[in-house]
Amino acid sequence: MDPRRSAQDVMRCDLCKTAVVQMHCDTCLVNLCTACVGKHMISDESKKHEIVKFKLRKTTPKYPGCTFHREPCEMYCIQCDIPVCISCVASHQHKGHTFLKILQVLDERKNKIMKDLTELNENFYPTYQDIASDVQNRMSQLKKEYGDLSTAITKHGENWHREIDKLVQKLKAEVDEMKNTHLQTLQKHLDEINKNISDIKDEINSNDVIVNENDTSKLFSITYDINRYRILPEKIVPSLPKFTPGRIGEELGELFGTLSSSSLTLDKHGYSMKTTQKSPEAGSSPPVKQLLDEPETVTTIDTGFSSYLYNVACLSDEEIWTSGNDSTMKLYSINQGSLLKSITTKSGKQPFDIAVTKSGDLVYTDYNDKTVNIVKNENIEQVIRLQNWKPLCARRTSSGDLLVIMYNNDDKQTKVVRYSGSTEKQTIQFDDKGKPLYSSDYYNRYITENRNLDICVSNCKAEAVVVVNQAGKLRFRYTGHTPAPKNKPFSPRGIATDSQSHILTADINNDCVHIIDQDGQFLRYIDCGLSDPYGLCIDTNDNLFVAQWLNRQVKKIKYLN
Structure with missing residues (x-):
């Protein structure tokens, strides 16, 4: 039979392979010609064969044949993920396995x-x-x-x-x-x-x-x-x-007159899927938001620090924690711009970094006394004390773990350590070739976790954002984008991620914030008249807060619609 014309050919008997099909056995799901009906019925007298005309056959699917026992496979082994016959079910090979009817x-x-x-x-x-x-x-x-x-x-x-x-x-x-x-x-x-x-x-x-x-x-x-x-x-x-x-x-x-350079950017959120029904996973996925062509400053808060402002952390959509060049951490009302509370570090030294847990507790790192601390009801509890390492920045993960960047006393090593409580769970320091992932200096390094569980670190000295996956394997390094607003070298400081898995990092040299996607593709800049942007955080509505180093102001910026 010509395979190209097989769709036009008549069906042949499963036994003799030559005569035209006229009958069907609903028990064995076999197509038969009239002459082969008797032969089929005596082939297995243990079964009650139901012979009907081919046009009146049931729509029961044809069971696959077992390669070991030559029986129809009416069951399905969950563990082995294969169809099995009754003899297979009774065999030692599938002992203790779970079976479903193959029709199911x-x-x-x-x-x-x-x-x-x-x-x-x-x-x-x-x-x-x-x-x-x-x-x-x-x-x-x-x-x-x-x-x-x-x-x-x-x-x-x-x-x-x-x-x-x-x-x-x-x-x-x-x-x-x-x-x-x-x-x-x-x-x-x-x-x-x-x-x-x-x-x-x-x-x-x-x-x-x-x-x-x-x-x-x-x-x-x-x-x-x-x-x-x-x-x-x-x-x-x-x-x-x-x-x-x-x-x-x-x-x-x-x-x-000059001609600016052209570029092609990949906007992963540029298109949206047409949907006619709601996906069952839709409730767990954030709504797709588009980047605004012109980000806008919503409000500006003066923090009153004496010299420099370094960090900002969102407590809620109405309140932010800030820290600068002294030992005081200040809580501000976003709408009113008023000071609500002040907390002084236990050592009396300035905190290197601040963060907020899901439960609303303030976490800060103390570089001088080598501790990571948590503030609960205005009481300071020491979570981690290091010996030969000094903590730089810390962030809580979605699972409740704590990611801490630390710098060795020998001035030659930097690593990221994951803690569960005060127990060390994971160390991230080298790539697959044994080379350090992060430059060996303590200066200005921030960390955050993306929605896809990637760990993102801004490495100022290396002029890069280093992103590894949850297992600590290097995914990519982002080294800036040209042309930059001020055509100066990329100098990343604070880093944050939003509901769209965008990675945002402050660039103090170019007075802007870079937005890249979760794969390291540059999307656009945010400037909004920024001056010396340093620390970053993002609230639950994807509003960006930027701590400005020299003028000690925090800007709230809307950049997603």
């Missing part, structure tokens, strides 16, 4: 396939059609906009040509005017000299005649003064103007 498993799989088909037809297919249409529209729009850009450059060039022609004519006119002035002055001077020459010539001719005639009366009657010719006329030396052409180089390009 098939129904579940069929339902899943039908559900997937529905989603493919109703959700994915129209969504991808819309995306394809959107990309085509973007391409058309892109061609138009690039054409407009070329036209604008051409028009600007024509304007420059006109202005250059005007400038050339103006300079040439000035040259002609200077030339005429000089020539007129020299001509006047020449006329005066020629007059003297004529006078001298007349004197010579006249005196020659008188001297040659020897007429005494004429000799005594001559009156003249040649001394007036002894003072020679001044020499006029023209000083010509010089034309100094401007350099034709980079300056000309800058004067004419």
Whole structure:
């Protein structure tokens, strides 16, 4: 039978393989011709064969055959994830295993396939059609906009040509005017000299005649003064103007106009799936939010620290904790901007970092006395005390663990340690090649956990954000994006994540906040007039709070819709 024409061929008997199917055994699920019915019935007399016409067969699915016992597999082994027959169920191979009727498993799989088909037809297919249409529209729009850009450059060039022609004519006119002035002055001077020459010539001719005639009366009657010719006329030396052409180089390009670099960014939240029914997981997933084109400052809070402001942590959507260059940690009302509470560190030294637990307790690290502390009802409890390490920053994870960045006393090692209570559970220090993940310095390093459980560290000295997965394996390093707002090196400080798994980090050199996605792709900057951004935190509504280092202000910024 030609496989290409098999859909058009008639069904053949399962026994003889040649005659056309006319009958069917509902017991064994076998297709038979009339001649093979008797042969089939005596093949296994232990069964009660139900022979019916093929068109009247039941819709019971055909059981798969067992490769070991040549029996239909009517059961399904959960542990082995395979169909099994009755003999398999009784065998030692599946002893203690859990079984389901294969029809139940098939129904579940069929339902899943039908559900997937529905989603493919109703959700994915129209969504991808819309995306394809959107990309085509973007391409058309892109061609138009690039054409407009070329036209604008051409028009600007024509304007420059006109202005250059005007400038050339103006300079040439000035040259002609200077030339005429000089020539007129020299001509006047020449006329005066020629007059003297004529006078001298007349004197010579006249005196020659008188001297040659020897007429005494004429000799005594001559009156003249040649001394007036002894003072020679001044020499006029023209000083010509010089034309100094401007350099034709980079300056000309800058004067004419520059073209900014183009880029292609991947916005993972740029499209949304078309849905016709609510997914059962929808309740546990955050709603998709889009980045605002223009983030806006909602409010500004003056914290009153004496010199520097370092950290900010959200207690709630109405209150924030702050810390700076002294031993006091201050709680502020966001809406009122008023000071609600102050807590002094146990050691009397400034806290290196602050954070808030899910239960609302304040956590702070004390670099000087090597402790991590928690504030409960204004009482300070020591959670962790280190010996040869100093804690830098700490953050609570979604599971309740504590992630602590610490710096060794030998000034050569930095690591991240996960604690459950005061018990060390995990150490993250080296990559797969045995190289340090983090630079060996204590200066300005912050940590946070993303929604996908990645651990994100801002490493100032290395000018990078280092992201590892929950197991501590390096996923990527983000080293900034160009062009930066101030074209200065990337200098990350505070770091935070939001409900969309965006990673946000403060860049103190460029007075901005970088937003990247969970895979390290740059999305955009937030500036909003920021000045020396340092610490970051995000509330439950995805509002960003930025602690500004020098002016000691906290800005609340809306950047998601």
